[in-house]
Amino acid sequence: MGMYFSGFATRTGEGCEDSVRRLARELDAADAVLVGAGAGLFTSAGLTYSGERLARYFSDFVRKYHFADMYSGGFYSFTSESERWGFWSRYIWINRYAPIPSDTYKQLYDLVKDKDYFVLTTNVDHCFQRSGFDRGRLFYTQGDYGLWQCSKPCHDATYDNESVVRSMVLAQGFSISGDGTLELSPGGLDACGRMVPERLAPRCPVCGRPMSMNLRADDTFVEDAGWHRAAARYQDFVRRHEGCRMLLLVLGVGGNTPVIIKYPFWRMTASSRKATYACVNLGESFCPREIVGQSVLLDAGITQVLRDVAREL
Structure with missing residues (x-):
């Protein structure tokens, strides 16, 4: 110090x-x-990672992977990029773009x-x-939950993700209200899918590798x-x-x-x-x-x- x-x-x-x-x-x-x-x-602002918000938006993932909160879910190895971004798109939207x-x-x-x-x-x-x-x-x-980066990373740039994340959550069967609230379909999570179309899974525009979140989790974090x-x-x-x-x-x-x-x-x-x-x-x-x-x-x-x-x- x-x-x-x-x-x-x-x-x-x-x-x-x-x-x-x-x-x-x-x-x-x-x-x-x-x-x-x-x-x-x-x-304190009500943006909790467990409890009611976890059950409301991720109970289908919890049943399969048994994680206790959203944060833990972020470290799971999902079956595919399509499923990974199914999880992360919900996570990003409700914590970054939906109303506080x-x-x-x-x-x-x-x-x-x-x-x-x-x-x-x-x-x-x-x-x-x-x-x-x-x-x-x-x-x-x-x-920032609103940014992606190359997973390698091959270059020091980040990319806004709002429009693609919106497409991802809509593709799972959710709807988004005028103020940005993520709404469940009438059938609830059982009517939604955990996958997003492969075409929506982001790829680095430079090297073609999968993109990752711009979050400081290891030495690949892009500043x-x-x-x-x-x-x-x-x-x-x-x-x-x-x-x-x-x-x-x-x-x-x-x-x-x-x-x-x-x-x-x-x-x-x-x-x-x-x-x-x-x-x-x-x-x-x-x-x-x-x-x-x-x-x-x-x-x-x-x-x-x-x-x-x-x-x-």
Whole structure:
């Protein structure tokens, strides 16, 4: 991490209501807001990978392959490219193109829209952009459900997939409503097929190999020109605000990839007396002891905290 921390704290001496009020004050006073967002924010917005959504859209795949959630299903070796894209097209559509189930992201946007803000996220759903956030203030470090790349990869380019994914889900017997909601046929999943026509299975336009998702799962992940431009904008934002009164707001970030958000945000807070680190994460809200005096820790649901902060403001 480039900096030694002696241990961690889970409390800052405040109750939840006091912490909410303090977070509201820090947000109001901040010259800049750097948001770090993880899977907990995605889940808080109702975009869950298991339970009702899994049963509604994937019960036919679950019966055959017995996976417990959509994420696990993404690692299965399906019988063919046609079946693989039958699964992935549903996965992509409901998590990338269908309406967001709640207004959680819109609540966050309303809190920061008048600030000089930037968003660093490990999520791959584009909910920020779909909720009004400026595309030039977003850095999706781990990819995008809306992009494909060569599976090798033979070149560093990505390709928008919306039109082909739409054709894939329609070919399985689904329909898509005017707002983008994926609708089951009258016969339910039993009337749908798990396959898409082979002609729809994407191939690399350069080498002809199968395409894959632009998601950071291994060393084949493509960091395209857009990725590098976003990375540069993030670094520029951090550089421009060194020494400013900055709120580093971490929402739903767990321990899977701490080097992307947690560790850098802790370092930035420790290096500036004007910085405040705020962590909202149900069941996993903590910070190094060295920055506890500059931190707001909320072991609470993100959606409710955003509502409470808005009321305070």
